[in-house]
Amino acid sequence: MPVLEREDRQIWRRRSRGQALTHWAAWLTGTAIFVYCWQQISEATTWFFVWDAPNIAGDIWTRATPPRWEYITQLGRPIWDTLNIATLGTLLALLMAVPVAFMAARNTTPSRLFIRPVALLIIVATRSINALIWALLLIAIIGPGVFAGVLAIAIRSIGFCAKLLYEAIEEIDQTQVEAITATGASRWQVMAYGIVPQIMPAFAGISVFRWDINIRESTVLGLVGAGGIGLQLQSSLNVLAWPQVSLILLVILVFVVVGEWVSAKVRGAII
Structure with missing residues (x-):
């Protein structure tokens, strides 16, 4: 592991300066890519329908229950x-x-x-x-x-x-x-x-x-x-x-x- 010398003492560091900069650069790049992709998805999404999805799902569930059991004869x-x-x-x-x-x-x-x-x-x-x-x-x-x-x-x-x-x-x-x-x-x-x-x-x-x-x-x-x-x-x-x-x-x-x-x-x- 990288070690930093200071006043005749050795201080343990998890990463060297170069490794730390590379680590943070990777995190920043990943975050930027995520934000960009999320922005593109948001622009292509009609959020009104997303927020209304629970109501629509509940309406479909009401219409779909109970199942039409007599229709099973046509599924053989x-x-x-x-x-x-x-x-x-x-x-x-x-x-x-x-x-x-x-x-x-x-x-x-x-x-x-x-x-x-x-x-x-x-x-x-x-x-x-x-x-x-x-x-x-x-x-x-x-x-x-x-x-x-x-x-x-x-x-x-x-x-x-x-x-x-x-x-x-x-x-x-x-x-x-x-x-x-x-x-x-x-x-x-x-x-x-x-x-x-x-x-x-x-x-x-x-x-x-x-x-x-x-x-x-x-x-x-x-x-x-x-x-x-x-x-x-x-x-x-x-x-x-x-x-x-x-x-x-x-x-x-x-x-x-x-x-x-x-x-x-x-x-x-x-x-």
């Missing part, structure tokens, strides 16, 4: 579509993510110079765009419906699954691979008997974890026309049917909680 098919979107999208993503992961891992890629950068680009590109944006693009290409939702979930999940899987591949025990290679096994045999058995627990955990995430994401894809219960929510919001909206939100909550419970049980059984 949307819930089933939502489950299909999440499940089929996850399965399709895994089919595409596995080869991408093997091409991205340093110890399994056929070419670190050409193929690995392409695989990493696929991982980054699919992870960087939200599922709702993918759904909007796919609806413009193939039209609205459940199929667009399945593809949106699948594309969004490729990067997530492939990234975690290729990291698991790079962390395998190489001694097992070397032992199988020493027997004269081919490249595919080494992969099948030396690599795949080591990453199967990670693969199963990643699959269930991503399915759990996709359950939640698929509930809102209907807001842009990609099918599922979100489509019913959007229709109810458009006609201001607040009792139906509250019921749909409750159903979504229960649906997500059940999906989380199933995911936790499956992960516990695997691990």
Whole structure:
């Protein structure tokens, strides 16, 4: 720690003069940035609506309660579509993510110079765009419906699954691979008997974890026309049917909680 000498005594200081000036300069810069951003936000905000928000929320709560329980008979098919979107999208993503992961891992890629950068680009590109944006693009290409939702979930999940899987591949025990290679096994045999058995627990955990995430994401894809219960929510919001909206939100909550419970049980059984 910096020490200041004065009259044959040493006085402890937490920071030197240069470190203290740098510390305070960083604080002043951060404060200035915060004030500037707050000013920009304030100019773009209608504060009257912000102050009136509690009254509006209370009015909507009054209109939305009690939920319209008889409407639940019309939510069976949307819930089933939502489950299909999440499940089929996850399965399709895994089919595409596995080869991408093997091409991205340093110890399994056929070419670190050409193929690995392409695989990493696929991982980054699919992870960087939200599922709702993918759904909007796919609806413009193939039209609205459940199929667009399945593809949106699948594309969004490729990067997530492939990234975690290729990291698991790079962390395998190489001694097992070397032992199988020493027997004269081919490249595919080494992969099948030396690599795949080591990453199967990670693969199963990643699959269930991503399915759990996709359950939640698929509930809102209907807001842009990609099918599922979100489509019913959007229709109810458009006609201001607040009792139906509250019921749909409750159903979504229960649906997500059940999906989380199933995911936790499956992960516990695997691990």
